[in-house]
Amino acid sequence: MxxxxxxxxxxxxxxxxxxxxxxxxxxxxxGDYRIEVTHTLRTGPDGGAGIVGGPFLAVQRFTVxxxxxxxxxxxxxxxxxxxxxxxxxxxxxxxxxxxxxxxxxxxxxxxxxxxxxxxxxxxxxxxxxxxxxxxxxxxxxxxxxxxxxxxxxxxxxxxxxxxxxxxxxxxxxxxxxxxxxxxxxxxxxxxxxxxxxxxxxxxxxxxxxxxxxxxxxxxxxxxxxxxxxxxxxxxxxxxxxxxxxxxxxxxxxxxxxxxxxxxxxxxxxxxxxxxxxxxxxxPGHFRDLAEGLTRTPDRSRAATREEMWLRLPSPYEDADGTPEARREVARRIGAGYVPLPYRIRSGERTFGWYRGPLTPVLPPVVDRVTTADAADSLLGYDPARGSFDVSLAAAFETGRALALADSAYIQELTAFQRAARGLADTLYHRATSSHLPPDGDEGRPGTARTAFAALLDGPLLATLGTTPARPTGNWSPPAPEPAPDDPSRDLDTFLRSDAARRAITRALDEDDGLKGHLAPVVDWLGRLLLLQGVPFSCLVPDGRMLPPESLRFFHTDPNWTAALVGGALGIGARSSRDTLQDQVVAAVVRTKAAESAAAHRDASRGVPNGPADEPPAGLGPVGGLLLRSALVAGWPHLAVRAVGPDGRALPVLRMDHLSPSVLLCLFNGVPATVELAEPQEGFRFGVEDDGLIPLRRLTTPDTGPRPPLGEQLGPGVTFGVLDHLRPSADPAVRVLDLGSLLPALSAALDRAHGTALGPLGPADLALQLVRVPEAIRFDGPDGDRFPAPEGDRG
Known part of the structure; x- marks a missing residue:
């Protein structure tokens, strides 16, 4: 093609x-084509010149x-x-x-x-x-x-x-x-x-x-x-x-x-x-399928907003009078947790509360997640109830497993870590060397080589060329610099300093070699932040959370995704020094990975970047939905649009088919309104149930209000399409007779517009026969987010 x-x-x-x-x-x-070029050579003056060797011919054949x-x-x-x-x-x-x-x-x-x-x-x-x-x-x-x-x-x-x-x-x-x-x-x-x-x-x-x-x-x-x-x-x-x-x-x-x-x-x-x-x-009509999404799994009644969050139905109520143990279960399930079998390190079997990255609540940020270097440090334990929270530990291990399964990423990460650690060592030695000017000197050279080169100026060479004077005193070697009391503490203090962080950040932005190592790592982590490659069982740990023919909304837990990235980054550290240096660099890497995630969909669609002086888009609170329905298979290009509380369309971060019947959508923001619609390029053509079509505007008036093209000309302004069919003895064979339909439709449009429009074209006929794409919209209460936001009750 x-x-x-x-x-x-x-x-x-x-x-x-x-x-x-x-x-x-x-x-x-x-088709098959040929290009012929002829050229004639003549000798002598114009007019009476003779042809030399006859005309020359060149043929080029090609196929479109x-x-x-x-x-x-x-x-x-x-x-x-x-x-x-x-x-x-x-x-x-x-x-x-x-x-x-x-x-x-x-x-x-x-x-x-x-x-x-x-x-x-x-x-x-x-x-x-x-x-x-x-x-x-x-x-x-x-x-x-x-x-x-x-x-x-x-x-x-x-x-x-x-x-x-x-x-x-x-x-x-x-x-x-x-x-x-x-x-x-x-x-x-x-x-x-x-x-x-x-x-x-x-x-x-x-x-x-x-x-x-x-x-x-x-x-x-x-x-x-x-x-x-x-x-x-x-x-x-x-x-x-x-x-x-x-x-x-x-x-x-x-x-x-x-x-x-x-x-x-x-x-x-x-x-x-x-x-x-x-x-x-x-049963397979868009309207029926879409309206079915608003009902409970047994289709007995309309679902409430609370029931359209991504979570299990709770067997208990979080209400006064409910025993405390059952009330705790209701709180956990309401916050999106699922009880799963869990074996602790000593071998005993118990259960752990697990919540994936898609939650019905927006939990507060946990600072220790970004500095964790092992999954065990993210394991939660409630001594009052003897229960474990394995969510963030599972996220860390998931990130580590996905990273180790991708050999190309491991190679890029290792090369980047080696370059970043070398940079941190260079900055530390530069800051502590007595052979370089002090930090306050803006013109200080960056390395010993450049410092020595700065000394090779005219006066030094002139001094070296003179006869040395006789020494006047006894010479003694300089005393060596005292060793630091605690080298690890000095290195830790330096790496955590603002000056070191600024230097590393500047190098990651400006140094071509380091930027080259950073780019593939950031791109991989950006996709990971959008949960690409994360197993579906980690996203939806229990099938009852997303039953057939259902739509479920969620927030994305920033702690879970931070632990996921931490597991993918925390590979290759051989010492506490490596761990510390990686943590210093990780803050910059996480920021750039978030920028990559925010721009990933536009990049995959080939949308050009914004102006060079415009700061990259950031990754804010991420909301989204999961749709499991025949709508996904029947309308693979189903349109999903989300609008924020300010009335602006929210950027789509990711919209992918996880299976033939499951669609995942992530938005850069928490939507106030979500609309599912038949795609514009996939809307239907046909007639209403009575065989009529509403006539649509093909021109706009020169004066007065200018209604949009395609707008219906008014109630009752219709045309009977089924009056123009080819003759057939079989009532099931209804074929349009365009030779009859087009003149009659053209005359009806002329009358409705009050002027002669001229002959109809294919686009004009398509516009008249179009059946507007159907859509269903979910609005939040009182214009607020849909479903209504909650605090983290876990």
């Missing part, structure tokens, strides 16, 4: 907005490549309805979103202009497909050579494979009976209205490895899905099969009365395929 050209749509379009364009045409369509018989799975960004989804989809026009905005227009169709796509999206049922009975989508795997081989019963396309496609290359084929082809395949003059280009800001979406430039191409089906008739039982459902097919080579058939030349079926290349089920109920 050809790479998408750079485009600022990803970041210049406001989050939640979308741009529609008729098409995005490549500079050259795909584009998918022809297959597209990669990464090319498909979204399918609507989602693969294997179930819902009330009868009034939805299926569509596919492609990551390459050029793809539908990269191959030309004979008899059509460049704005006509070579792709079409077909909606079919099982009885409308010939062959392929073993595959869910009824496609048949084959090779290019076998597909193009002549068949007396199957009409094949007049397709010329390009130079990079061999006869043994694999492909997928779907065969349609000729009667079905005539019913459901768009006409040549209709194709351009069933594809468009779309721009959207991708900042509120998971980073799934696609080339995000904010532009997408969309191919829309011209047929509504088949569904059970009104009055059918709720369990009734109809399987629909969707194929994205190539029409290249089938141009003669794309007319109202095609000639199939005696064949009984037509073979089409299937580039993408999926299935879904349409039925009266909507």
């Amino acid at each position: 050809s790479p998408s050209p750079q485009h600022p749509a990803r970041d210049t379009i406001p989050v939640g907005d979308v741009e529609l364009h008729d098409h995005y045409l490549p500079a050259l369509p795909a 490549r584009a998918p022809q018989v297959a597209v990669g799975t990464a090319a498909v960004v979204a399918r609507q309805p989602p693969d294997s989804a179930e819902g009330r989809f009868a009034e939805v026009l299926p569509h596919v979103v492609l990551g390459d905005p050029l793809l539908p227009w990269e191959r030309p169709l004979s008899g059509a202009d460049r704005t006509t796509p070579w792709l079409a999206l077909l909606v079919l049922t099982d009885d409308q497909i010939a062959g392929g009975t073993t595959a869910p989508a009824r496609s048949e795997p084959t090779t290019v050579g076998a597909f193009l081989a002549a068949d007396p019963d199957v009409l094949k396309p007049a397709l010329s494979p390009e130079a990079d496609i061999g006869p043994d290359d694999p492909c997928e084929v779907v065969r349609l009976p000729t009667a079905v082809f005539r019913q459901v395949v768009p006409r040549l003059d209709e194709l351009r209205y069933l594809a468009h280009c779309r721009g959207a800001n991708t900042g509120d979406r998971p980073v799934l490895g696609i080339e995000e430039d904010g532009l997408f191409s969309v191919v829309v089906a011209g047929r509504f899905p088949a569904a059970a008739p009104p009055g059918s039982p709720p369990e009734a459902r109809t399987k629909n099969i969707v194929h994205l097919v190539s029409l290249e080579g089938h141009e003669p058939l794309l007319r109202p009365d095609p000639d199939f030349r005696g064949r009984t079926s037509v073979a089409l290349l299937s580039l993408c395929r999926w299935t879904f089920w349409a039925h009266p109920d909507a």
Whole structure:
């Protein structure tokens, strides 16, 4: 696939907005090309000059490549309805979103202009497909050579494979009976209205490895899905099969009365395929799934805000009258702890309270965490109740285990520690040497070598060249410097001094060698602060905290992440001196790791850095959510937006799929409002339940208020799309008749706008058929954070 050209749509379009364009045409369509250059040499004056040696010719051949018989799975960004989804989809026009905005227009169709796509999206049922009975989508795997081989019963396309496609290359084929082809395949003059280009800001979406430039191409089906008739039982459902097919080579058939030349079926290349089920109920509909997140796990009632924190349901109440032991359990569970089996060093078995980094409360900062050099120093014990708190000790060991499992990180850390310890030694010896000027001298040399070089000036050389004078007194050697009373204490005092810390910080910022060692360490630790690589069992130690079809909010415990980083940093110390030197440097490393974590998502998305004089973004209190739902699998590009108490959008630090059905989101701040929405590039097309669409504004008035484009023109200003279908004896086959629909829709829009708008384009039609992306919003009480913040009751 050809790479998408750079485009600022990803970041210049406001989050939640979308741009529609008729098409995005490549500079050259795909195909084999040749460039010829001729040159003629003449002799003599102009006019009567003779040709020397005849004209010279140079030929350069090249191929503009584009998918022809297959597209990669990464090319498909979204399918609507989602693969294997179930819902009330009868009034939805299926569509596919492609990551390459050029793809539908990269191959030309004979008899059509460049704005006509070579792709079409077909909606079919099982009885409308010939062959392929073993595959869910009824496609048949084959090779290019076998597909193009002549068949007396199957009409094949007049397709010329390009130079990079061999006869043994694999492909997928779907065969349609000729009667079905005539019913459901768009006409040549209709194709351009069933594809468009779309721009959207991708900042509120998971980073799934696609080339995000904010532009997408969309191919829309011209047929509504088949569904059970009104009055059918709720369990009734109809399987629909969707194929994205190539029409290249089938141009003669794309007319109202095609000639199939005696064949009984037509073979089409299937580039993408999926299935879904349409039925009266909507268990897989976005709205039903989203509203289900607001209910308790047994779906018996609406969940309270307290129940939407990430924690176990408590069997006891923290209330007067509850026995103290049970009340303590309720407090611990309410603060996010889980009781887990624990074996102490002496071998006895007991239990320990464990809380991961995702907590329902925001605990106070524990200063000793950043100076801990062993997990045991972070183990908590309550002598009154005989219970252990193993949370921070487990975090320290988790960081150490993740670091030791990454040999590249260990090499970078070791090299950095060696350089940093060498710097600390140099600074100490420089500060205590009697051979260098005192610290107060701003011009003092940094090393003995530079100090000696400073002495080699003109007067010294002149003095060395004169005859030495006879000594006047007896010479005695200078007394040696007294040894320090306590060298370790002097070194400790120096390393803890502000001057040493400033010098080390300055070296980490300015010294090229030390900065080079620091950068990969900081980048690795920044990802660790975002909990990348941390096992899911450490994040959610009990599955009951995150049941199926649930949404849970949390704070990130800064003590847990500090212990995690401490375990990853505290490797390689061989002495107390190494430990102390590492602790001095660690403060700077932790600060820079936090800056790296704050900028990690932007860096992974290729967002350019801010101005050089702008300070790097800091890492504040981190809030987030965990979503375990079919929404994650059905809408992999689900949009998640968080707004802080000040009304500003909170930066997304991390948004990743931990599994096909679990989504983790971290925000730089604690949100007051969180919204889950269908992605802008994945919204639906279709009609309302009554077959009508609300007409939308295509222009803005020259005077007066200027309503936004795409706004509904008003209540009751509608148009009946289902009045313009191709004639069919089967009520389940509802295919748009664009030759009738477009003129009627254009006239209705002219009347609604009060002026002639001119011919409609593909983007205009898409705007009228769009069904606004559905969303669900969670607000905090009285505009406060959601859920309501609490103190640490643990």
